[in-house]
Amino acid sequence: MNFNLTEEQQMLQDSLRRFLANEYGFDKRRDIIAAGNGLDKPTWNAFAEMGLLGYTLPEEYGGLGGNAMDTLLVMESFGRALVVEPYLSTVVLGAGIIEDAGSEEQKERILPKIASGEEFLAFAHQEPGGRHNLDYVRTEIQKHGADYILNGRKTAVLNAAGAHYLIVSGRRHGRPTEPVSLFLVNHDTSGVEIEEYTTHDGHRVADVILDSVMVSDDDRIGARGQAMPIVEKGVDRAIAALCAEAVGAMEALNETTLDYVKTRQQFGMPLSKFQVVQHRLADMFIAAEQAKSMAILAASMADSDDRKQRREAISMAKALVGQSARFVGQQAVQLHGGMGVTDEMFAAHLFKRLTLINLQFGDADYHLGQVSDGLLKSA
Incomplete structure (x- = not known):
């Protein structure tokens, strides 16, 4: 395998490191954390203008068609500068899941806005008591006519408070033997409560409480029970x-x-x-x-x-x-x-x-x- 960077990748790395060195100093980062929202909008807009937010997305949705190796270059540079903006939750996790399994309507509606820096996503999967076990899902999905009702609690959800959409996992009646499904939940849907707090490294996470949250089949990500x-x-x-x-x-x-x-x-x-x-x-x-x-x-x-x-x-x-x-x-x-x-x-x-x-x-x-x-x- 050839581990040498392409000319385009080298230019990406050089320009990003130069931008962060000049515009994202230690004091600037501390100010962003102190502001309490985990995001500096001018910086996020600059990331969008550089193509970082859509770098791994398909071209038809405003992206550049990159892959995980391109993400490596971005995240390595972010690690050097300790960037706190929600790139992992929105671009890597959220947009990646929508690209992998979202409906065509979901992709067309959300991915271009991710690439342009207009919208944010959060992946609400981890639950209290689950530790690192991805299969630990107790959030309930109950049929309600043509729709569904979600009840449960998600914990330590990255950048949940600033997300326009939550990607929520659940099982029918919360039973551990039932298969897992995913739903796209608008942050201002009735019954969604977000309790935000700061981690010891300055990042923003939240517990998400789902109390009779109504979703439809159009909100489902992927096939039923195949999440x-x-x-x-x-x-x-x-x-x-x-x-x-x-x-x-x-x-x-x-x-x-x-x-x-x-x-x-x-x-x-x-x-x-x-x-x-x-x-x-x-x-x-x-x-x-x-x-x-x-x-x-x-x-x-x-x-x-x-x-x-x-x-x-x-x-x-x-x-x-x-x-x-x-x-x-x-x-x-x-x-x-x-x-x-x-x-x-x-x-x-x-x-x-x-x-x-x-x-x-x-x-x-x-x-x-x-x-x-x-x-x-x-x-």
Whole structure:
């Protein structure tokens, strides 16, 4: 496989990194988080103008026809700058699911507005008590004449408060033996209640309460009871994107740590002169490079229709990237000393983001278990 970037991909990466370096500094990010909505509209509009919001969407819906490898480049750059805008929830997860399984009417109505930056999506699937198990769905779907009623609670839904549409999973009468279906729910539908809060890394999530929410067959995404393959592929694509974001954050953390030890004096010389510090920096660099290789593997498999191979590759990548993120983050904090956990230091925010990325959609231990279980089944 050729891992070299095409000329177009190189231009995308260069222009995006240049934009973020000039327009999305540390202070700007803190202001966005303090504003409380997890979004700077001028920045989001700039992403739309650069083609980022529709980069992986088909051309007939205003996109550029890219793939998960293109998403890797975007998310890696976002990781370096700690971008908090809802790219993962809207573009990677939401638009990806609509593109995979939405009706033609849904695609024509929503995808062009995603590409232009006008609308946002949120994937409301995870439920209290479910941990990382995607099959844990207790939200009830009840038939009501020609329509359906949804009742349930979703937790830690990324950017739910700012989404125009929620992609909601449920089962008939909430029974765990029933197949899963997906519905597109307008955020202002009667019965939808959103309880928003901020995660420790500054991102916005919410618990979504569904109390007798009315939907129709036109709101269904995909065939009735056939949603789990759609959910799994959508989440796998999101995990691949998170792996790329983690790589970008690790690279930025390595760079800022190197700059710090070059200037921090101890015993009359910079910390970077001590051999033990040099060894730590080398180990951190190796960990980030290993993670990058696995992120590329995840991206190369994220669009595959081979469920077994895709899920295996994604879990292997998430496990190693999570382990590398923990190691690089902990070493960076140690090398910064007490300053490494203060709000004024960029390193502290990188470490927080890496910690949360490790937890999203299953931590390193969970995915290591998935890989080992798969090996036992195939033995």
